[in-house]
Amino acid sequence: MTQSVGLSLTEQQRAVVERPVKSKVFLEGPAGSGKTTAGVLRMLHLLDSGVPAEAMLVAVPQRTLATPYYDALHSPDLAPGGQVTVVTMGGLARRMVDLFWPLVAEKAGFGQPESKPTFLTLETAQYFMARVVRPLLEQGYFESLVIHRNRLYSQVLDDLNKAAVVGFPHTEIGGRLKAAWAGDPVEKRIYDEAQECATAFRQHCLDHNLLDFSLQMEVFVKHLWTLPLCRGYLLNRYTHLIADNVEEDTPVAHDLLRDWLPHCQSALVIYDEDAGYRRFLGADPESAHSLSELCDETVRFTGSHVTSPDMEALASRLARSLDRPAEPASGNVLSVLSYEFQRYHPQMLDWVTGEIERLVTEEGVPPGEIAVLAPFLTDSLRFSLMTRLEQRGVPARSHRPSRALREEPSTRCLLTLAALAHPRWGICPSRFDVAYALMLAIEDLDLVRAQLLAGIVYRNQDGLPALGSFGKINAEMQDRLTYVLGGRYENLREWIEEYAGGPEAPLDHFLSRLFGEVLSQEGYGFHRNYDAGEVAANLIESVQKFRWVTDEALAEGEKPLGQEYMEMVEDGVVAAQYVRSWRLQPEDAVLLAPAYTFLMANRPVDYQFWLNAGGRGWWERLYQPLTHPYVLSRHWPRDAVWTDENEYQTRQEALYRLTRGLIHRCRSKVYLGISELGEQGFEQQGALLQAIQRVLRQVQAEENTTPLRSGGAPDV
Numbered sequence: 001m002t003q004s005v006g007l008s009l010t011e012q013q014r015a016v017v018e019r020p021v022k023s024k025v026f027l028e029g030p031a032g033s034g035k036t037t038a039g040v041l042r043m044l045h046l047l048d049s050g051v052p053a054e055a056m057l058v059a060v061p062q063r064t065l066a067t068p069y070y071d072a073l074h075s076p077d078l079a080p081g082g083q084v085t086v087v088t089m090g091g092l093a094r095r096m097v098d099l100f101w102p103l104v105a106e107k108a109g110f111g112q113p114e115s116k117p118t119f120l121t122l123e124t125a126q127y128f129m130a131r132v133v134r135p136l137l138e139q140g141y142f143e144s145l146v147i148h149r150n151r152l153y154s155q156v157l158d159d160l161n162k163a164a165v166v167g168f169p170h171t172e173i174g175g176r177l178k179a180a181w182a183g184d185p186v187e188k189r190i191y192d193e194a195q196e197c198a199t200a201f202r203q204h205c206l207d208h209n210l211l212d213f214s215l216q217m218e219v220f221v222k223h224l225w226t227l228p229l230c231r232g233y234l235l236n237r238y239t240h241l242i243a244d245n246v247e248e249d250t251p252v253a254h255d256l257l258r259d260w261l262p263h264c265q266s267a268l269v270i271y272d273e274d275a276g277y278r279r280f281l282g283a284d285p286e287s288a289h290s291l292s293e294l295c296d297e298t299v300r301f302t303g304s305h306v307t308s309p310d311m312e313a314l315a316s317r318l319a320r321s322l323d324r325p326a327e328p329a330s331g332n333v334l335s336v337l338s339y340e341f342q343r344y345h346p347q348m349l350d351w352v353t354g355e356i357e358r359l360v361t362e363e364g365v366p367p368g369e370i371a372v373l374a375p376f377l378t379d380s381l382r383f384s385l386m387t388r389l390e391q392r393g394v395p396a397r398s399h400r401p402s403r404a405l406r407e408e409p410s411t412r413c414l415l416t417l418a419a420l421a422h423p424r425w426g427i428c429p430s431r432f433d434v435a436y437a438l439m440l441a442i443e444d445l446d447l448v449r450a451q452l453l454a455g456i457v458y459r460n461q462d463g464l465p466a467l468g469s470f471g472k473i474n475a476e477m478q479d480r481l482t483y484v485l486g487g488r489y490e491n492l493r494e495w496i497e498e499y500a501g502g503p504e505a506p507l508d509h510f511l512s513r514l515f516g517e518v519l520s521q522e523g524y525g526f527h528r529n530y531d532a533g534e535v536a537a538n539l540i541e542s543v544q545k546f547r548w549v550t551d552e553a554l555a556e557g558e559k560p561l562g563q564e565y566m567e568m569v570e571d572g573v574v575a576a577q578y579v580r581s582w583r584l585q586p587e588d589a590v591l592l593a594p595a596y597t598f599l600m601a602n603r604p605v606d607y608q609f610w611l612n613a614g615g616r617g618w619w620e621r622l623y624q625p626l627t628h629p630y631v632l633s634r635h636w637p638r639d640a641v642w643t644d645e646n647e648y649q650t651r652q653e654a655l656y657r658l659t660r661g662l663i664h665r666c667r668s669k670v671y672l673g674i675s676e677l678g679e680q681g682f683e684q685q686g687a688l689l690q691a692i693q694r695v696l697r698q699v700q701a702e703e704n705t706t707p708l709r710s711g712g713a714p715d716v
Contacts, residue, residue, distance in 0.1 A: 013038045024267040026292035029301030031664035053082035057238035061249040089253040093220035104223040111207040124549040125212040129153040141193045155626040162632040164214035165250035165282040180631040180642040241267045246288040248278045254287045261294040280629045306604045310336040315663040321691040324656045339672035348675035353388040368588040369606035373595045375617030395589040410535040413440040421496045423464040425563040434458045507562035508543035604665040611673040614684030
């Protein structure tokens, strides 16, 4: 296997891949230098050398980064045998807790050690957090914060996760945050309240055998890893270790690797320089690099299989513009950087889509080799771009794995129809929601006729929603709506009416039937709509997991589980996130994605478009008043105050890593989308634009060109 693909290997890669079986290598280098390729081929080389697949563990910080390894292992050319374990440390922790539960349940403090554990997803953890915190909010907790409840719940969960992956007791969360606070001392009380919420949630989990991510990690690290039986099971079974992208993993994961490496027969630890994009999730590049001390040798890859010398020159100049050290690189920056200044945001989008159309139609660039990136891909920005590209005949796809299910139009349609089919829940959708649901559910039904139809047939009778028959509409209006669409509506209404008259099924069963028996059929909106089908599958899986976890918790309540789920969705608590959208995507389509999401996909393209280059979103952190990724880390002194200078330096460092990572995943050219006024109408003079202008001024001084003044742009 290795030999069949080895002809394209560089000497550096070949030397790593063909190392003796019993060797431990720390491999580092910039993005695009071929490190992951070497890791995949090293895995195959070990298999070819007789290493049992069952003895090999491939550890990655995020499942999406395991794709190259899965692709290699699923190759039809792979010899038959066992299965290599490819897993995240969080996934490994869950497996071990499930396997050794009886040995540690009582010691870890669970209230029902004789009963099986329940593993919580992100959404079900938010649900139980809401049950614990809601009474405290009614007592006046967090009164000084203007923040949606779902974000409040998720930030308290994030605090617990940080404690688990950094390795400090969860009881120290509030104290660490208070010590770093430099504002009004009165506001410190919100950290005491956050600590109380975290402690109450942890106790609730212990009392009811519930394990969120933080508790899974703590049980594994504090109780199982120290247990000789569990530790021996892992160390004796997995004697060959490949750990990729360790810079994106957490300190606790590095601690585990630090204990594991001396017991391995072989190891390959792969480190991406200037990365660490997941710091907001606890990533620790400094801790990762210390693993090199436990390897027999360190190998550094140089050069790039992706970027040209001109792109390297752009990366180098931009790094120095951000006051970061970088080796000088010779190259023509202007040949790989294109921009045009616009006054208004829609004009910038027109220019971007025009350039994309030109690349595709005139230069023959495959759409799949183009990525359109922004710090945040809002619904309006996504819609505007998708519409413009569709009008120009350019295929496009968007990728936002963090987008909540409740924000998807197909989800709103399905849940609106679920409310209509369960009138006893007392959930009455608005007339517009019903019209919008009918428009999405019935093929060729436009919004105008959908609103007319909903205005006639939808009734709210004593708090019970109901749909009227199309046959009772006057003939003139039937003609206007058309009998074809009326027949489709009537079929949907009769199906809902028949279901409502029978026994109530679990919500996921209902949604599955609704999708399969009606909406996916010819003449309805989900027929051959693969995006809608994917959303429906995610929603059904979400409801199913919610039912599995919360059935017992609601056994004594008066609300049906489906009603509870619907209300939690409306409250913004249930925000399912799935990796299904990372797969089964059309390859030859322009990608629209947030910049960090694109980086974690780890896939280079020929052309990148950076939207809103003057926006502050490229530089600023998300507003998270109840958590702090830098304070809740191993590198922050316990009693130090977080100052404006600390904030400035971390933002500069984050912008440097972000832009360098993007450039190292671009083969040909970066296009800057610049408008004087941003999407919200405010003037844009962000740090990224200023850094690029400094680069262009330097180029101007060297080559007598004009800096960023195209279209009359002011020079910052």
